[in-house]
Amino acid sequence: MRCPFCDHPDTQVIETRESDEGDSIRRRRRCLNCEKRFTTYERIELALPAVVKRNGTRTEFDRRKLRGSMSLALRKRPVSAEAVDAAIHRIEEKLLSLGLREVGSEQIGELVMRELKKLDKIAYVRFASVYRKFEDVDEFAEAVLEVRARRKRGE
Template identity: 65%
Template sequence: MRCPFCNHDDTAVLETRASDDGTVLRRRRQCPACEKRFTTYERAELSFPLVVKKNGSRVEYDQSKLRASLGLSLRKRPVTAESLEAAIGRIESKLMSSAEKEIPSERLGELVMRELKKLDKVAYIRFASVYKSFEDVDEFADAVLELKPRKDKPGA
């Protein structure tokens, strides 16, 4: 692995850890030339389904777009990089296990919303407000109410 700081050809692995779900390896590395440390993430490279957009066009799945979208929703929220990587891993795992050649963008959006709901409620609302194109405050309020735990009615 080339050093991102000084471009030295080889770096040493200091520590390797698997993610909780076992789909990603996190490696702490150090460059012997400049002695700076950095983290890399390793995952199996598999072919993902094409994403079918609302207008019918088809685009290749792009992890950087997914990461950017999640990152925007999670901006200034208390979510670790490891948690974000694990969420991306779970989304990609679901994409791969579907064994479909194509997936509607709406389905991908639902997978993202499901992960954000588990990670951070504020990030979920941020994403949902754009993804679902809220037109008014009532739609926003409905999404917030959806997050609140339901209390069983007495006698029900």
């Protein structure tokens, strides 16, 4: 493993821990050249379906892009990184369980909105306003009313 600070090819593993879910391994490493420490994660890599965008183009599923979209909606909201990681993991599990080779970006957007609704209502409305391309204030108000109605029903 190369050092991210000095690009030296030799690092030493100083601690290894399995995640609580057992689906990843966290390793603390030390560079043998610059002595700096960093963390790496080892995960099973499964073949997620390709993403078919609205314009018909296809691209590989990108976890970082998913995290970026969710992080933008969650900006300045009191949601932990662990909760976001868990939500991303659930989305990936759902995509894998579908058993499809391709999935529409709309379906991924719906999964993201479902997870954001559980994490933070404000983030959900933010994401929905961009994802659903709200054209006017009425559409925005409908999304807010939907969240309020679900909260009153205890969902």
